[in-house]
Each structure stands twice: as structure tokens, then as C-alpha cells.
Amino acid sequence: MTGEELDSIIEEKGQDAPALVGILQEIQKREYCLPFKTLGMVSEKLDVPMSRLYGLATFYKSFTLKPVGRHTVDVCMGTTCYVCGGQLLMDRLLRDLHIPEGGTTSDRKFTVQPVRCLGCCSIAPVIRVDSDVFGHVTQNQIPKILERYE
Amino acid sequence: MVTLEIDGQKVEVEEGTTVLQAARKLGIEIPTLCYNEAIQPYGACRLCVVEVIMGNVSRFQSSCSLPVADGMTVKTNSESVLRGRKVLLELYLARCPQSKEVKELCERYGVTETRFKTFDKMEDCVLCGLCVRVCDEVVGAHAIDFVGRGTERRVDVPFERLWDKCLACGACTYVCPTGHIQNEGRRIGQLRRNLGTERKCRYMLMGAVSSKICPNNYECWRCEYDQRTEYQLGNHPALALKTTGKK
Numbered sequence: 001m002t003g004e005e006l007d008s009i010i011e012e013k014g015q016d017a018p019a020l021v022g023i024l025q026e027i028q029k030r031e032y033c034l035p036f037k038t039l040g041m042v043s044e045k046l047d048v049p050m051s052r053l054y055g056l057a058t059f060y061k062s063f064t065l066k067p068v069g070r071h072t073v074d075v076c077m078g079t080t081c082y083v084c085g086g087q088l089l090m091d092r093l094l095r096d097l098h099i100p101e102g103g104t105t106s107d108r109k110f111t112v113q114p115v116r117c118l119g120c121c122s123i124a125p126v127i128r129v130d131s132d133v134f135g136h137v138t139q140n141q142i143p144k145i146l147e148r149y150e
Numbered sequence: 151m152v153t154l155e156i157d158g159q160k161v162e163v164e165e166g167t168t169v170l171q172a173a174r175k176l177g178i179e180i181p182t183l184c185y186n187e188a189i190q191p192y193g194a195c196r197l198c199v200v201e202v203i204m205g206n207v208s209r210f211q212s213s214c215s216l217p218v219a220d221g222m223t224v225k226t227n228s229e230s231v232l233r234g235r236k237v238l239l240e241l242y243l244a245r246c247p248q249s250k251e252v253k254e255l256c257e258r259y260g261v262t263e264t265r266f267k268t269f270d271k272m273e274d275c276v277l278c279g280l281c282v283r284v285c286d287e288v289v290g291a292h293a294i295d296f297v298g299r300g301t302e303r304r305v306d307v308p309f310e311r312l313w314d315k316c317l318a319c320g321a322c323t324y325v326c327p328t329g330h331i332q333n334e335g336r337r338i339g340q341l342r343r344n345l346g347t348e349r350k351c352r353y354m355l356m357g358a359v360s361s362k363i364c365p366n367n368y369e370c371w372r373c374e375y376d377q378r379t380e381y382q383l384g385n386h387p388a389l390a391l392k393t394t395g396k397k
Contacts (some may be wrong), residue, residue, distance in 0.1 A: 036309065049292030049317065054308035065309075123299045 001031055001038045006045065015046060024056060024063060032108070033067040069104045069111040073148045074128040078117030081125040085138075089125055090114060094140045096146070110146070154222040168176040169213035170198055178226055178229055180213055181255055184241075184278035189287055190383040191215040192291070192343055194277060194278050197255070199234055201233045211236060232259070240264040246321045249274040275330040281322035288382045289321050305331075314331070322381050 009026045013019040023046075027038055034057050043050045057063045075081075075090045090101070093112050097105050104111045118126050123135025127145070134145055153162050156173050163172045168191060173180055183195035193215040203223040207389045210231070213224070225231060236259055242252045244266035252274075256262070277296070282305060285294050293316035298307040305317065323331045 049286075049295070050308045051292050051295035055297055056293040058297045 001027065001035070001042075003041060005030075006038065006041055010045060017048075020046070020048065021056065021060070024053075031067070032052075032070065037091040039040075065099050065107065067104070069108050071110050073110055073112045073129050074118070075112065076116075076118045076124070076126040076128070077114040078121065078124075080121035081117075084124040086125045088139055089137055091125055091141065092142050093127075096131055096142065102108075109149070152218045152220050153184065154218050154224065157226055163218055165219055169200060169202070169211075169216045169218055169222075170236065172218055173200075173224070173226055180226055181258075182214060183251070183276055185214045186280055186284070186325055186383075188384070189280065189283045189325075192279055194281060195276065196238055196335045197235060199231060199238075201228050201231050228234060235259060236261050242366055244268050246274045246276060246328065249272060249276070251328050251331075252276070274328045275305060276328055277303060277305070278327060280325040280327065281331055284321045284325045288379055289317065289324070290378070291315055291317050293317070296324075321383070326384065360393070 006027075009023055012018075013022040013026065023042065024034060025044070027034055030101065032093055037048065039053050040059070042048065043053055047149060057065060073093060075093065077086050077088055077090070087123070090112070094103075095113065099105055099112060102111075102113050115128075117122075118128060118133065120126055120135065121135060125135075125137055127134050127137050127142075129145065129149060134141075151162050152165050152167075153160060154172065154346055155161075156169070156176055157178055159178075161172055161176050163175065170180055170182070180200065181197045184192050185195075185198065191214040193212040196212055198213045199210050199320075200216075202209050202211050202216065202223065203225070204219070208279075209261070213226070239252070239256050239259055239261045241264070242249075242257055243261060243264040245268075246252050246270055247264075248271060279296070282295055285291050292348065294305055294307055297304055360368055
């Protein structure tokens with residue numbers, strides 16, 4: 001990320017402390033992680049100590065320090081989804097994409113991770129790709145769902 | 151001036167003082183781990199919990215962060231306060247079973263064993279945040295902060311390796327209630343040998359270089375970091391460490 005890009009983000013989000021998380025979120029969205037260099041630039045531009053930025057980046061689950069894929073696949077492992085076969089969906093995903101749990105495919109397309117309850121137990125088992133929620137998923141539907149994403 | 155009652159004794163203190171300070175003025179002992187006069191109250195350790203009665207309502211609040219108010223009645227040793235404190239001590243004992251200070255406190259309050267699960271036998275950090283706050287507020291180096299969250303929470307430097315901001319001033323070691331930071335001595339020692347790129351001073355704990363001029367053109371022991379630390383803590387961390395080292 002270049003300095004100008006960062007400047008435009010800061011201009012949009014504001015310079016004060018509450019905007020900090022928003023700025024980091026925007027960086028995460030564009031770079032798929034919080035790179036060391038970019039954090040250094042944020043620290044310089046906003047005059048926030050690096051230790052604080054690192055604390056924030058490790059506190060929130062949505063921030064990662066290592067790059068994730070373009071699409072995040074969240075497999076619900078809440079009680080209901082687990083009972084209805086969430087683990088089977090997870091196994092299928094990992095088998096199809098040839099990655100370990102929490103891993104990223106080599107073409108940086110998908111990252112698969114387990115999550116706790118997504119709050120829609122009535123359509124269990126649930127998987128979520130980016131912000132789209134799929135309910136009543138069976139193993140056979142998984143290749144079709146993955147095909148939708150570039 | 152505000153008048154309040156602590157454990158049946160009337161005391162008159164200035165507005166803005168905390169209940170803890172008022173109690174200490176009366177000579178009433180309230181245990182604390184995360185409190186230091188030089189640093190803003192934080193209310194992390196909760197050991198200073200007291201029962202505050204205002205009118206008909208009784209509440210439990212941490213006395214270090216509670217400003218005094220007129221007509222307040224405070225009980226520092228009531229049965230329910232002691233019960234709460236004992237639970238807290240059990241939690242501390244589960245986290246840091248080896249820590250000397252935690253053990254002493256437990257002995258004083260008659261806590262011998264914990265009902266909670268002990269995770270790491272060698273852990274002695276109670277996450278009071280004193281080191282983080284002294285680094286931010288007093289020294290102003292912002293070298294360390296809390297990293298991670300939940301059971302993974304710990305004090306560290308950014309990316310586990312960015313030591314450049316650390317001055318090796320030793321203020322964190324000085325304020326640490328359990329001596330956890332002292333165990334980091336090896337890393338700080340390495341730091342002093344290792345000349346960082348952004349370093350300001352790596353010699354503050356050595357004392358032997360008092361006649362040297364540092365890279366920032368300050369005479370040693372007289373630089374702004376040194377002076378501010380000594381002024382706010384009332385004692386220089388390096389001097390305090392030296393005397394404990396001789397024992």
C-alpha cells in the first residue's frame with residue numbers, strides 16, 4: 001500500500017482515536033492482512049505508537065498479520081450446526097481445497113476457518129462466504145457454492 | 151473539602167482524591183497490585199474492592215478509581231468484601247501459583263488453595279498493566295503494550311521483536327508488583343549490547359557511564375527521560391534496582 005492510498009483512507013475515516021479501528025479494517029480489506037510496513041506508516045502519520053497498533057491488531061479477530069485469501073469461508077461450529085453436520089462440511093471444504101483448518105489456498109482465493117454461532121441456528125448447518133450466508137448446506141452443494149466466487 | 155466515613159472513622163479530604171488515598175491517610179490497609187501513585191488509576195486488579203454505601207444503596211467498587219463524595223460510607227473489611235477478595239485471590243493463585251507476592255497476599259487472607267484450573271505453573275504476570283502504563287505515561291517510550299486477548303493476553307513489544315523503542319530504562323521492572331518483568335532481564339541485557347537503529351539510550355540502568363554523553367547529547371542521568379521518571383516515581387528505577395541487587 002502506498003502512502004497516497006493510506007492518506008485517502010485516513011482522510012475518509014478521520015484522524016482521531018475512534019477512527020483507528022476503521023482505518024485498520026480498511027487496510028485489512030484491501031491488503032488481506034495488516035502488513036508491517038503499512039502499520040509503520042499508520043503509526044507515523046497518526047502519531048500512534050506501534051505497540052498500540054500491534055495490541056489492536058492482535059486483539060480483534062478480524063485483523064490478521066498474515067495474508068488471508070480473497071474470500072473467507074466461515075463454517076459454523078455452534079452447537080446446532082455441529083449436531084447437524086458442521087464438521088462434515090468443514091472436512092469436505094478442507095478436502096476439496098487441500099488446506100488445513102484456518103489455512104489459505106495457494107492461489108490466495110479462500111481461507112477456511114471455524115467460527116462459533118452465527119446466530120441463524122434455524123437454518124443449520126450454516127457456512128458463510130464473505131458476507132453471504134448459506135443455510136441447510138449439504139456436502140454436495142459445496143463445490144457449487146465455491147464456484148460462485150472468483 | 152469532602153467528609154466521608156471509612157470503617158467508622160470520619161475523615162476530611164480534598165475533592166478529587168480517591169477512596170484508596172483517603173483510606174491510606176487514615177492508615178487503613180487495602181491490598182493493591184495495579185496501583186501506583188505516579189500513574190493514573192486503572193482498576194485492573196480489583197483487589198482494592200470496598201463496599202460503598204450511599205443512602206440506602208450498597209455497592210462494590212474498586213477504591214483506587216473511585217473519587218470521594220460527601221456522605222459516603224465505606225467499609226473496607228466487611229464480610230462480603232473479604233469474601234470477594236478471597237475469590238479474587240483464588241483466581242490470582244490459579245494464574246500465578248509461583249508468585250511470591252500473590253502467595254503472601256493469599257496467606258494474609260487465609261487462602262490456601264484454589265478451586266480454579268491452573269494453566270501455567272511458571273506464569274507470574276498478573277496483567278495489572280503497570281509496566282504498560284509506566285512506559286506510556288511516565289517514560290513516554292510506548293515500547294510495550296498488551297498483546298492478544300483472553301487467555302492469550304500478555305505484555306510484549308510489537309511483533310515480538312521491535313525493541314527499538316525500548317530505552318532499557320527499567321521503569322517497568324521497578325513498578326512490576328510480581329517481578330515478572332525482571333525475568334525479562336536477559337532480553338533487556340541483550341538489548342543493551344545490541345545497538346538499535348532508533349535508540350535513544352541503552353545505558354540508563356548501568357550507572358557507570360555517568361560522565362558519558364549520550365547520542366542525544368544529554369549528559370547521562372540528566373536526560374529528559376531520566377528526569378521525568380525520577381520526578382514522577384519519586385525514586386530512580388536504576389537506583390532502586392541496585393540496592394535490591396546488593397541484598
